Amino acid sequence: MTPASEAELSEAVAAAAAVGQPLEIAGGGTRRGLGRPVQAEGTLSTSGIRGIRLYEPGALTLVVAAGTPLAEIEAALDAEGQRLPFEPMDHRALLGGTGEPTIGGAVACGASGPRRIQAGACRDAMIGVRFVNGRGEALSNGGRVMKNVTGYDLVKLMAGSYGTLGVLTEVGFKVLPRPERALTLVLEGLAEDRAVAALSAAVTAPFDVNGAAHLPARADAPARTLVRVEGLEAQAEYRAASLARLLAPFGEASRVDGDAHEALWRHVRDAERFAGREGAVWRLSMRPSDTPGAVGRIREATGADAFYDWAGGLVWLCLPETGDAGAAVIRAETARLGGHATLVRAAAATRAAVEVFEPEPAPLARISAGLRASFDPSGILNPGRMRA
The missing domain is CATH 3.30.70.2740 (Alpha-Beta Plaits)
Known part of the structure; x- marks a missing residue:
């Protein structure tokens, strides 16, 4: 089933709930291999509910339908010199999938990339959601501007819920300006404990590091320790020079920028x-x-x-x-x-x-069960995805 509107999606979920029909929830299908196998008789896709509903570059706010391809969103933001703060991972390379990643899939899986250490996770960028619960009811929380934070905790709850609490139809975000300059400092040959010490020194220094990764040695490449800085031209240069001095006890840092810099962080982001x-x-x-x-x-x-x-x-x-x-x-x-x-x-x-997700302590498991019972009393949304 591929409904073209929230109303059609609500009808489809309500009909499934009435007969107890389990549904697998999908967007572009690129993240279906995450979590436990879903035990469902049909698939409900949000790919027909797409489009940018509101974009105000001056207010740094964006509202999009859940089935909108990430590539479409990133192109619109790039045209205005902006980007999503949380650098969502593209799982296609790792999982061997095809199709187009959607923003609803990224939110449902809580996909957050290397920039999380500075800009926060996917849930931290969200300012509002619309979704359909397991009864077929269309609900909304939050708003379309950053000042409206009513129900903000419920907005965060939907991030990383893997479609088990509701089917996302619309998501609002705060966005950030794209930096004028971006580059990576690279240290080579560090052992893993030394590399982590170097990264800790970099991120605790006052130089606004927003990427810090270590790639151990392989047969075709030496170990590389990566520190990313961004900003205005003068800011980035100052931060890079300061960090190079700070990291001197760990070795001489080289610089990577341009396409090679972008490729490095895609390599990290997408595993x-x-x-x-x-x-x-x-x-x-x-x-x-x-x-x-x-x-x-x-x-x-x-x-x-x-x-x-x-x-x-x-x-x-x-x-x-x-x-x-x-x-x-x-x-x-x-x-x-x-x-x-x-x-x-x-x-x-x-x-x-095996347990795919970290087992929950008993008190937290009771809270989770209560939430699922409240949002999806018939248990028809992605049954089995998060727990047996």
Whole structure:
């Protein structure tokens, strides 16, 4: 089913709820491999509900229909020298998907890229939503301007809900100006613990770093530690020179800009290191100071490859998809260190057999269950996607 309006979508959901028909919710279909396999008899696509509803560059606000392709949104923003703050990941390279990523899919999965360390997550850029709940009721929260923050917590709740609480039809964002100058400082050859120390020094300095990643050595490339700065021409140059001096104890930093700079951060954002390779892919989040040790222990037990983002606070792992795909080893590390882990890529059978998302403590699980019962009492929206 591909309704062309919110009213048609509401009718479709209400009809499904009346007979208890489970629905898989999809946008462009590029993120369908995320989460657990959905147990549904039909697919409801938002790709027919598309278009920019409101764009006021002077007010830094944008309202778009959920099925609007991200490429269309980015082109409109680029024409005005602006961009989405949260740098949404494109999962096609990692998951081997085709189609067009939509803004509703990015919001539903809470897709946030390297810029999160400075600009915040997807949910932090959202100022309003419209969605259809599991009863077929069209609801709205927030607004179309940044001053209107009524129901802001509900707006945040929809980010990362994977279509289990409601089907997004419209999303409002605050946007940011695109910088005049952008460049990356690159340190080569650092061990992982030294690289994380360098990244921590960079992001805690007053130089507005908005990208901090480490790519360990591979057979075809040395280890590279990346620090991104942006701003007006003079600002970016000052920040880069200051950071180079600050990072001198870790080595001499080279500079990358232009197309090579953009390609580096697409590589990090989209986890291209693991694209086209076999194996399960995990995302781990924990204190940056803990990640090198945790990665070392996981690597020793599983043979995992890894790279770091968010100044070491986010680790991507690729490891053989045998047995539980490393779940026991990884969950033991995150439990011990107070972090959490998500299985991002694996075969459907693996995703059905292991916990894809970090298990919730009992009190939080009760709250989650209550929310699902309130928003989708018949359990027809993406059943099985987040939990069995």
